[in-house]
Amino acid sequence: MLPEEEKLSFFLTGVSNSLSQGPFVIRMCPPLTTKNFHIYQPYLAVGSVKGTIQIFDIQTGHMVRDESVLSCQVRGIEWASLHSLVAHGCENLNGNTGKSEIAFVNIKTGNVTNFRPSKPDEGVVQMIRISHMKHYMVIVFKNKPMELWEMKTLTLLREMPSNFPTVTSLEWSPSSFKKKLTTDDNEGYSSSHSMVKEHFVFTDNTCLLHHYTVEGSLIKDGSTIGAQGVSGTVTAMGWKNELLCLGDVNSNITFWNLRYKKTSNWAMGKGMVRKIRFAPGKENSKILMLFNEEVQVYDRVTYMTISSLSFPKAIGRVSDADWAASDKIALSIADGYVAITDVSMQHFMTYLHALPELSESYLPCVYPASQQLLINYQLYPQPWSVDSPEQSQLVNFPDNIKKSLQLSASNNTQHCLLASHLCGNRFAIDFWTIASHYMKVLKNRQSGNAGKNADDSKGNLFVPNTAEEELTKNSDSTSAHKAFASLESSLEIFSTNKTFKENELSRVTLQELKNYGGEARLDCARRYILLGEYDRAVHLLLQSESDSSSSYTDSLRACLLATVRTSGASQSTLKLVATSLIAHGKLAEGVELLCLIDKSLDACRYLQSYGHWDEAVWLSKVTLPDVDSAEVISRWINDYLTSPSVNQKKQAVLAALSTGDLMKVVELLYGMQCFSMAANFIEACFQEGLLAVTEKNSPTIEAVYLQYGRLLNDVDMDNGAIYCWGKAGEQGKQCLVEMQLSSSSN
16 A cells, blocks of 8 residues: 555556547448357447548447548548448538549558549539448439449449439438349350349439339339428438338428338428438337437337437537447537437446456556655665565565566576566666577577577567466476577567578568569569578579560679689679779669678678668678677667767667677666666676676776665665675775764764
8 A cells, every 4th residue: 555645646558549630420330230240340430521530449439440541521431341431522512523532441451442533523422322232332423423333343333324313312222132143155164143133212302212223233223203291302311121211401201111102201390301320120110310400319110209419509519420239329529529329318328337447456657756766676686685674575565476576586687577577667678688688698608508599499588468467477486587589579680690690581581482573573682692692692683574674784693693602813803893883872782792702891881881870780690700790780889879969878788788798788878877777787797607897897887886876775775775885896885984874873
């Protein structure tokens, strides 16, 4: 428990993305059925004025995707499947013509396909409707005949003639007819495919209802009748089973039973009908209606209003609405948010119930800064005394953490790595990961086992996910010291030269197998040359197309690669040509020639002189022995990483670790004022027998212990301060005297 006088502090561990700029267009994904329940995710698509579409999981409230789809405001969204949708928008919202955009979005991959090029003066897209079987799509324009598209291949099936009626509302039939066609060609082979027959109806500006049938690439005109009971232009339409629902500009609702050919009319008096949506579910009789002034939920069986929500009296203006589930409604509010409510529209949902319950866990980040510092020092090794008062304070830690610390107590490096994970220090985690890696390498070299380095062993880094799950995995002391195969990919540049070269070679081989051709093929050949794989490089260069502009050059390069290895007299000429190329700005070509004659160190120096530091380090890792590679990396550290203009001292520390220059690591840490890390690193090196105090390095080591002792003294860890000052030379002795005088006076 925290003392009552202490105040908790908040620590940022993640960012929850918010909605983009409204007003929004919303559309719920296809409903849950018995066929899709194993892959169904309740996704709500939200389109913004900035042209982005955000996908939210309404069960958790978390954003799943945030895609920039259009360069203009999103005006409509239609789902093509559970994992894809079509969005449309336009720049000129008030006129009849303007630039419109239509895009097909794959939610799984994030791929956006603008399948229909827009013409500057064509009609503005008014609506898009996709059939219930997701085979066809109708695009309705404001001042242009509509188009029929096939969804599977996104191809235009038919563009209606210029005398086609002006569409005001359109809806696909929820039922369809599917048949199998078999065709025989002249050679006797038979092929079969499925053809889906679907229906749609639309109303025009003269209040006529048109029925059309789509079958394959054929569209047939069915019948045209007057929309009964409609007093104005039909602006919204819904169709479920045998019931067709129409809404007009005068707030009239017409229910048309197609089976019994009966109609019923209702005057709602709430302004223009903007949207009509039937609730999902076969026996669900509820209808969602969006008016200019109100949102209503209506029952088509009892013909009674279940609930209503007026705006802007009860809520901000509702710009869009849709069914989120059979008993949940999604409302897009013009104030800039999307609300999920029940059918009564009186209770708005919260996602707090979906969050995991908070348990009493080890969270040092919620403590004040002074206590965080104390916890940090307590977690790291304390070689001064096992039974010190500071160590006894570990009783307050959770049992699983204490057990893990006890398992790693015999190895300072592993102990520090574990403590870094517990403290959540990213730089410390990377540092002790690389330190553990190279201490094994250096120790094996000292013992004469150069062939057995840390790269040949198997295992994983100890990276705990949670204090409860990962910290209790290892039940014996040996598991805390398991070796690991290689560094993770983000730290690969700091791995041993052998491992780095093997990984680079595997990447180039994979790129070659993909057979991209063109520039990718030449890039593979160049990297093969630098990696010393000359036969593979020759093979790629000889694959150059005869009509290619680089065919002659590639052939000459292949000849050079094949002959330079058999002739030693040409090295002076090649070096002269290489230096000449570099002087004339062809750095890559000159470096390539230098590598051919085993002058890779000179090539690295040229790269560094021209400011290509990363390329120089890469080349040194794949071509040079450890001693020469360390020279290149040392210059990278001294002249680039630690320079005031770059100031990447943390990366410089990790790079120094990879060279095995232990005192350089200590000096860099001291310069960064990382006294705790420097002192623990020195202790770990002493434990492994990799470092000894000499006349040359003693001033630096004493300075580290002096500063670390002062830090421990500031947090009242007196035993630790005495231990460190005892190793800090004359200045440490003075600090001990001052401590004794201070304690005696108190």
